[in-house]
Amino acid sequence: MITMRAATSADSRAVHALDTLAFAGDPTRVPPEHALSGLDLERTFLAEHPDLPDGPAGLYSSYDLRVRVPGTPAEGTRLVPVNGLTWVGVHPDVRRRGVLGTMIRHHLREARERGEAIVGLHASEPGIYGRFGYGVASHNVTYTLGRGTEITAPQTVVALADRTTTGLVTDLDDDTVAARLRDVLLDSPALGTVVLPERCWRSVLRDVPEARRGVEPRRALVATRDGRDVGAAILTRKARWEDGRPEGTVAVDLVTAVDAGALLALGRRLVDMDLTAEARFVGRGVDDPLLGWAGGIRLRRVRISDALWLRPVDVGRMLVARGYGAPLDVRLVVADPVLEENRGTWHLHVDASGKATCDRSHEAPDVSLDVAALGETFLGLVGPTALAAQGRIVEHAPGAVATLTSAFATGAAPLGGLSF
Ligand SMILES: CC(C)(COP(=O)(O)OP(=O)(O)OC[C@H]1O[C@@H](n2cnc3c(N)ncnc32)[C@H](O)[C@@H]1OP(=O)(O)O)[C@@H](O)C(=O)NCCC(=O)NCCS
Numbered sequence: 001m002i003t004m005r006a007a008t009s010a011d012s013r014a015v016h017a018l019d020t021l022a023f024a025g026d027p028t029r030v031p032p033e034h035a036l037s038g039l040d041l042e043r044t045f046l047a048e049h050p051d052l053p054d055g056p057a058g059l060y061s062s063y064d065l066r067v068r069v070p071g072t073p074a075e076g077t078r079l080v081p082v083n084g085l086t087w088v089g090v091h092p093d094v095r096r097r098g099v100l101g102t103m104i105r106h107h108l109r110e111a112r113e114r115g116e117a118i119v120g121l122h123a124s125e126p127g128i129y130g131r132f133g134y135g136v137a138s139h140n141v142t143y144t145l146g147r148g149t150e151i152t153a154p155q156t157v158v159a160l161a162d163r164t165t166t167g168l169v170t171d172l173d174d175d176t177v178a179a180r181l182r183d184v185l186l187d188s189p190a191l192g193t194v195v196l197p198e199r200c201w202r203s204v205l206r207d208v209p210e211a212r213r214g215v216e217p218r219r220a221l222v223a224t225r226d227g228r229d230v231g232a233a234i235l236t237r238k239a240r241w242e243d244g245r246p247e248g249t250v251a252v253d254l255v256t257a258v259d260a261g262a263l264l265a266l267g268r269r270l271v272d273m274d275l276t277a278e279a280r281f282v283g284r285g286v287d288d289p290l291l292g293w294a295g296g297i298r299l300r301r302v303r304i305s306d307a308l309w310l311r312p313v314d315v316g317r318m319l320v321a322r323g324y325g326a327p328l329d330v331r332l333v334v335a336d337p338v339l340e341e342n343r344g345t346w347h348l349h350v351d352a353s354g355k356a357t358c359d360r361s362h363e364a365p366d367v368s369l370d371v372a373a374l375g376e377t378f379l380g381l382v383g384p385t386a387l388a389a390q391g392r393i394v395e396h397a398p399g400a401v402a403t404l405t406s407a408f409a410t411g412a413a414p415l416g417g418l419s420f
Contacts, residue, residue: 001050002047002048002049002057002058002097002098002099002102003047003048004045004046004047004048004102004103004106005045005046005048006042006044006045006046007041007044007045007046007059007061008041009041011041011044011046011056012032012036012041013032014046014055014056015036015039015044015046015056015059015087016032016035016036017055018055018056018058018059018089018091019035019059019087019089021089021091021092022059022089022090022091022092023089023124028210029210029211030208030210030211031208031210034203034206034208034211037199037202037203037206038196038199038200038201038202038203038204039061039087039200040061040062040063040064040197040199040200043061043062043063043064044059044060044061044087045059045060045061045103045106045107045110046058046059047059047090047099047102047103047106049091049094049097049099051093051094051097052091052093052094055091056091057090057091057094057099058088058089058090058091058094058099058100058102058103059087059088059089059090060085060086060087060088060089060103060107061085061086061087062083062084062085062086062107062111062119063083063084063086063196063197063200063420064081064083064084064197065081065082065083065084065120065194065195065196065197065420066079066080066081066082066186066194066195067079067080067082067118067120067192067193067194067195067308067417068188068189068190068191068192068193068194068195069191069321069322069378069379070191070322070323070324070325070379070380070408070410071322071323071354072323072324072353072354072355073323073325073353073354074353074354075323075354076189077189077190077191078322078323079186079193079195080118080321080322081116081117081118082116082118082119082120082310083111083114083116083118083119083120083313084119084120084121084194084420085107085119085120085121086121086122086420088100088103088121088124100128101132104132104338105338107119108132108311108313108338108339109339111313112313112314112339112341116313116314117312117313117314117317117318117321118310118311118312118313118318118321118378119134119310119311119312119313120134120137120308120309120310120311121134121308121309122307122308122309122419122420123306123309126305126306129309130372131337132311132337132338133311133336133337133338133339133370133371133372133375134309134310134311134372134375135309135310135311135371135372135373135374135375135376135377135378136306136307136308136309136375136376136381136382137192137307137308137309137310137375137376137378137379137381137414138192138285138307138308138379138381138413138414138415138416138417139285139286139304139305139306139307139381139413139414139416140282140283140284140304140305140306140307140416140419141283141284141285141286141288141291141302141303141304141416142280142281142282142283142284142302142303142304143280143281143284143288143291143297143300143301143302143303144278144279144280144281144300144301145267145270145271145278145279145281145290145294145300146271146277146278147271147272147273147276147277147278147279148271148272149271149294149295150294150295151264151267151268151271151290151293151294152293153260153264153289153293157260157261157264157289158261158264159261160225160259160260160261160262160264161261161262161264161265161268163225163226163261164223164224164225164230164231164261164262164264164265165223165224165225165265166221166222166223166224166265166266166269167221167222167224168219168220168221168222169219169220169221169222170217170219171207171217172205172207172217172218172219172220172234173205173206173207173217175202177205177220178198178201178202178205179198180222180229181201181205181220181222181232181234182195182196182198182201183229184222184229184230184231184232184256184258185232185254185256187229187230187258188231188256188257188258189258190256190257190285190414190415191285191379191380191410191412191413191414191415192285192307192308192379192413192414192415192416192417193256193415193417194308194417194418194420195418196418196420200420205218205234214238215236215237215238215251216236216237216238217236218234218235218236218253219234219235219236219237220232220233220234220235221233221235221266221269221270223257223262223265223266225261225262230257230258230259230261230262231255231256231257231258231262231263231265231266232254232255232256232257232266233252233254233255233256233266233270234252234253234254235250235251235252235253235270235279236250236251236253237249237250237251237273237275237276238251239275246274246275246276246277247276247277248273248275248276248277249276249277249278249279249280250270250273250276250278250279250280251279251280251282252270252279252280252281252282253282253283253418254283254418255267255270255281255284255290260289263289263290264289264290264293267290267293267294282416283307283415283416283417283418283419284415284416285412285413285414285415285416286304286413287412287413288415307416307417307419308379308414308416308417309375310374310375310376310378310379311371311372311374311375312342312371312374312375313339313342314341314342315334315336315342315346315358315371315374316346316358316359316360317358318374318378319346319348319356319358319374320356320357320358322356322378323354323355323356324350324354324355324356324407324408325354325406325407325408325409325410325411326350326354326403326406326407326409327350327351327352327407328348328349328350328356328403328404328407329347329348329349329350330347330348330366330367330400330403330404331345331346331347331348331361331363331364331365331366331367332345332346332348332365332366332367332368332369333345333346333365333367333368333369334346334368334369334370334371334374335368335369335370335371336370336371337370337371339371342371344360345360345361345362345363345365346358346359346360346361347359347360347361347363350407364396364397365396366395366396366397366400367384367393367394367395367396367397367400367401367404368393368394368396369387369392369393369394370392372392373387373392373393377408379410379414380408380409380410380411380412380413380414381413381414383405383408383409384401384404384405384408385401385402385405388401
């Protein structure tokens with residue numbers, strides 16, 4: 001029988017060893033004390049399997065994230081807590097014997113007991129998590145802008161960018177700098193923005209020379225206007241020379257901005273760095289203004305993959321955690337492969353201001369769906385109409401899917417955001 005237990009500080013070495021074994025990582029690349037520094041041991045659990053008596057068979061941890069979700073029309077977007085599953089690994093000798101399944105059931109139960117409403121994750125492989133009720137809530141759009149790319153934005157945006165200054169911050173391995181950058185991220189209204197907990201964020205910005213792999217330490221470009229931080233990018237440059245020509249690259253791990261002017265000011269600097277040939281952006285969305293100003297998806301070597309997967313641990317509380325674009329009065333019958341508390345009929349009511357209530361109902365449902373469909377529609381990435389076309393939402397009352405689609409629509413695709 002597979003059993004679960006909470007990790008303690010005595011498990012640190014075993015946690016690091018199992019993680020590097022599961023992910024085929026180089027255990028010397030990042031010293032264990034650095035690798036583990038972002039981990040919250042109180043949220044870390046180990047699985048034990050009788051076939052593996054000398055050490056843990058599986059491992060998972062979670063982060064107390066904040067994710068920007070749709071708000072009411074008056075709010076735009078809002079930040080809500082999301083429990084982010086991370087560090088999932090199973091010892092190769094006991095793979096495909098149910099260790100992950102046991103860990104996910106434990107995780108969902110544990111999240112419920114903590115009073116959390118929503119869980120999320122980034123999947124190492126897309127085929128794993130749908131069976132547990134997770135749905136893809138955002139796409140990670142990556143693209144490359146060559147040096148000197150013409151970025152053509154409307155005059156109002158240019159005027160705002162012209163009032164914005166940008167400056168490099170060279171040492172990110174510092175508590176004050178980490179807090180400053182996290183504050184900019186918290187201020188960004190962009191749907192899909194993922195904010196890591198302080199301890200994890202600090203560890204992401206820690207400079208570990210062994211992990212640099214021939215690139216400079218991470219830098220930040222901070223945009224300011226009227227004495228206030230209005231945006232930031234986190235980047236690393238890599239020098240490269242070809243036939244005597246500088247062909248360096250800028251890897252932009254994060255761009256966050258409170259408005260279009262700040263984004264434009266950052267974008268202009270990032271495509272104009274000396275000795276570089278191109279800047280590669282990750283974690284963006286298909287509606288990224290910078291991508292649009294730079295000519296759109298056909299020109300910019302765009303790649304799209306799944307980013308944040310979401311799932312309710314409490315359907316009622318998840319559905320009221322976001323705001324809606326139109327009034328709604330609908331009964332949803334929900335199927336959940338793991339949590340029986342989520343199963344059954346829910347009455348979702350949205351008032352004229354876009355605020356929702358969601359309670360149990362005994363009346364006939366208007367639509368049926370699986371919890372994964374709630375994850376997929378939550379940030380507005382996919383509309384209920386599209387899921388109904390796939391047979392994933394079944395309509396019982398004519399017009400219910402169209403009404404749901406209007407209320408769930410956000411008008412802009414979420415960002416992929418930070419991976420965790
Ligand atoms: C992916 C991993 C965690 C799976 O663990 P596991 O203990 O072998 O999984 P389980 O035996 O509990 O499998 C549960 C279900 O998921 C399926 N599954 C497991 N790994 C899968 C994969 N890579 N792709 C598709 N399905 C997978 C199983 O077939 C099983 O399906 P079923 O319930 O329909 O029969 C493990 O192989 C691992 O540690 N891989 C390397 C690290 C990694 O990728 N971690 C995930 C980070 S997000």
